[in-house]
Amino acid sequence: MNKAESNMKSEGGSFWTKSHYLDRMNLKQLIIAYFQHYTIIAYLLLTALSIGVFIYYPAQILPTSLSILAALVVYPLVWHLLHQYVLHGQWMYKFKFMSATWKRIHYDHHQDPNHLEVLFGALHTTLPTIAVATLPIGFALGGIGGAAAAFAAGLLITCYYEFIHCIQHLAFKPKYQWVAFMKQRHLEHHFHDEDGNYGITNYFWDRVLGTYYERKDRKDRSPTVFNLGYTEEVAKDYPWVKEMSGGIASGHPRRRSLEDNKKSS
Template identity: 60%
Template sequence: MNSATARTGFWSQSHHLDRMTLRELAVAYLQYPAIILYLGLAAAGAGLWFVFPATIGRSLLAIATAVLLFPVVWYGLHRWVLHSRWMWKVSFLAATWKRIHYDHHQDPNHLEVLFGSPANVIPTVMVATIPVGYAIGGVGGAAAAFATGMVQTCVNEFFHCIQHLSYKPKNRWLAHIKTRHMEHHFHDETGNFGITNYWWDHLLGTYYARVAGRPKSPTVFNLGYTDEVARDHPRVRELSAATTARGRPRG
């Protein structure tokens, strides 16, 4: 069996992180088509920098800016887009919202819907990194910032996977971010929007570390898309029914 066939066979089955080891996750992660694509785009960005190089100082500034922007952009998108209650009301956006976040909260440990869709991820990274990189260092700065954004996306996705993996990390920081993310998924989805850091949750008042005094959210799994909402805006429910009928598609 060649590697292409192995990858196809591997991803033809469903993967649940609560039933996987760290080693199994690493194998699945490195074979996942979107991750391969993201790493390829990061390499392409690095290659473009060599063709149109910016100065080392400007390149490092573009990279540092991309690193600092990543958690800001992620927080904003996670809180005000992925957890919005307006996307399901627009028919052509309902499918996107379902794919990129509703399905993940419905089944948090399902690997195929944990990864973001490249059709959404890549344009977002481009918009967040290329303009600021270009302003700092021209084409070379834009290439450096974009490559950084794609690498950060891969790192973010890997730690996101680890947070859903069924094991208790020994590393204190990893245990911390895993606990906060599990609280977001299983206790109250209106807080702890970060993945690898919670700076912006602290700053904007959405961080919480103790669930004892915080009531469990009734919408932690459906994100507010209740049966009552579905009667007025049925698109997500229709798509969910169709997905169930034919089996969950790969992400």
């Protein structure tokens, strides 16, 4: 039994009573953590509820299939646009009432990309997004049943996205080339240049919208890859994220962690 598993056992299986970092975990530990996280449990319960609604208000096969297909097509585009223009947009932290949300849903993740607790999306932001992206088109195609089918598809796609996202930060070499490709593009987004590779599992829209890149295409690393452009200069005018974060950290998160440990010892 390794240290992480020992902690889980000693705490009565309560995995989320302490912080966890994906670069220190193995795949088994990740899978256990994944299915214990409240967001994944919520997505799966809502999927079951959506299936129940579909059974009660069934749609015909064609509208149902089109509703699910629409969710599969629309979801990657919606995620790309939100990732590029909302999460990486230089505007949320400029409003005090939105600064805490931006800090939680993306700034913290880029400050330390391997911190598991802040990797999962918050339900109060993900569920409305999934609903807006799937319910209207599903209802237009197949009424209540079509909406339920599209919403269920969106929820399951989100579960897939979250798991792949975790794997991309896990300290292991993927066995399959298609997973290794996604992992490399995403790690470039986090550790080389944040201005590109906005897709998580699908880089089709990055190619279409001109934001796809490979590290060899961009020689220099972005100086704002870990703070998303929220620098000390910016914080002079918009201090709220800095105040909530206890300052603005710079440099690689693991090196920062080593420096903090030296200071505290």
